[in-house]
Amino acid sequence: MQIRVIRFSFIFLSAIGCYLLTENLKIGIAGAITAGILVGGEVLLHKSKARRYVASIFGLIFGLIISWAGWNFLNPSDLTLIQDYEWLFKILDIVVILGFGYIGMVGGYYISESLPVVRLFNSYRYTQMGTPFATNDSNGFKILDTSVIIDGRILEICETQFIDGTLLIPRFVLNELQHIADSTELLRRNKGRRGFDILRSLQNSPSIAVEIIEEDVPHLDEVDAKLVHLARKHFAKIITNDLNLNKVAELQGVTVLNINELANAIRPIVVAGEIIQVHLQKIGKEPNQGVGYLDDGTMVIVEDGKQYIGHTLDVVVTQMLRTSTGQMIFGRNVDESSSEKGY
Numbered sequence: 077m078q079i080r081v082i083r084f085s086f087i088f089l090s091a092i093g094c095y096l097l098t099e100n101l102k103i104g105i106a107g108a109i110t111a112g113i114l115v116g117g118e119v120l121l122h123k124s125k126a127r128r129y130v131a132s133i134f135g136l137i138f139g140l141i142i143s144w145a146g147w148n149f150l151n152p153s154d155l156t157l158i159q160d161y162e163w164l165f166k167i168l169d170i171v172v173i174l175g176f177g178y179i180g181m182v183g184g185y186y187i188s189e190s191l192p193v194v195r196l197f198n199s200y201r202y203t204q205m206g207t208p209f210a211t212n213d214s215n216g217f218k219i220l221d222t223s224v225i226i227d228g229r230i231l232e233i234c235e236t237q238f239i240d241g242t243l244l245i246p247r248f249v250l251n252e253l254q255h256i257a258d259s260t261e262l263l264r265r266n267k268g269r270r271g272f273d274i275l276r277s278l279q280n281s282p283s284i285a286v287e288i289i290e291e292d293v294p295h296l297d298e299v300d301a302k303l304v305h306l307a308r309k310h311f312a313k314i315i316t317n318d319l320n321l322n323k324v325a326e327l328q329g330v331t332v333l334n335i336n337e338l339a340n341a342i343r344p345i346v347v348a349g350e351i352i353q354v355h356l357q358k359i360g361k362e363p364n365q366g367v368g369y370l371d372d373g374t375m376v377i378v379e380d381g382k383q384y385i386g387h388t389l390d391v392v393v394t395q396m397l398r399t400s401t402g403q404m405i406f407g408r409n410v411d412e413s414s415s416e417k418g419y
Contacts, residue, residue, distance in 0.1 A: 366384055
């Protein structure tokens with residue numbers, strides 16, 4: 077809201093200032109229109125595609141100015157040679173001006189692609205939203221990989237605002253997601269479509285900043301390698317639930333936020349002797365074991381629980397084991413434990 081007030085104030089003051097300086101209504105209107113064009117250009121700079129177009133236009137203008145000034149400086153009109161071949165120099169004049177203009181336009185486009193200008197404008201955006209924006213290795217950039225988009229939990233995590241900053245989604249990740257969505261296998265196709273639904277929800281959420289980046293890494297073939305390269309280049313973190321990408325990124329000094337590790341970390345911790353309720357669903361690997369699950373998905377293995385499969389038991393915890401894939405709880409039926417102790 078504040079930035080809108082500043083923009084409208086700039087347009088209004090520009091119009092009033094031009095009118096008071098010249099006492100000419102037309103110039104006042106021209107000042108307002110010029111200010112409006114500048115504000116419109118500033119708004120467009122916050123959109124990735126428009127930013128490239130604006131950079132190209134500025135590059136074109138810069139190239140034309142440089143070529144025109146240089147040609148006129150190096151082209152004195154009193155030389156006999158120029159007078160004899162005036163038609164040739166006119167053609168060269170046009171070629172040089174247009175050539176430099178084209179070089180400036182292409183240069184502006186690729187500079188907008190290669191330099192981290194996204195960081196500058198997202199810094200501005202987050203300043204407006206009241207979110208501090210740091211630099212270097214804590215700039216708030218998070219790159220999403222395909223697996224975490226398909227997983228879907230990233231949407232709820234971001235909406236709770238446990239993850240801040242800007243979510244960067246490379247174009248090659250979208251291409252991989254599109255390939256999955258076009259698969260002939262029903263399961264893969266549904267996963268791909270779910271991924272696009274999650275991305276749409278992320279983009280539509282007012283509390284989440286999402287930036288699609290067109291930058292590719294053509295000298296690398298693997299998507300994981302490209303993600304790590306971009307993360308190192310833009311000092312970003314990678315959000316994933318792919319264990320292999322997690323290991324590769326950490327080996328190269330890239331910070332990884334693993335959704336599965338987060339899920340494991342927030343599961344409630346139980347201690348030996350605590351009593352929990354669990355519904356036994358299947359037979360365990362060891363003889364007479366029964367297996368059930370808590371609401372958060374934690375596996376509970378109950379000794380001598382085979383006979384109670386299909387029932388809900390009060391289980392006393394005997395041991396908790398944490399692994400890279402989660403945690404497992406071992407326990408015994410409360411009634412049996414009490415009878416053994418002579419209660």
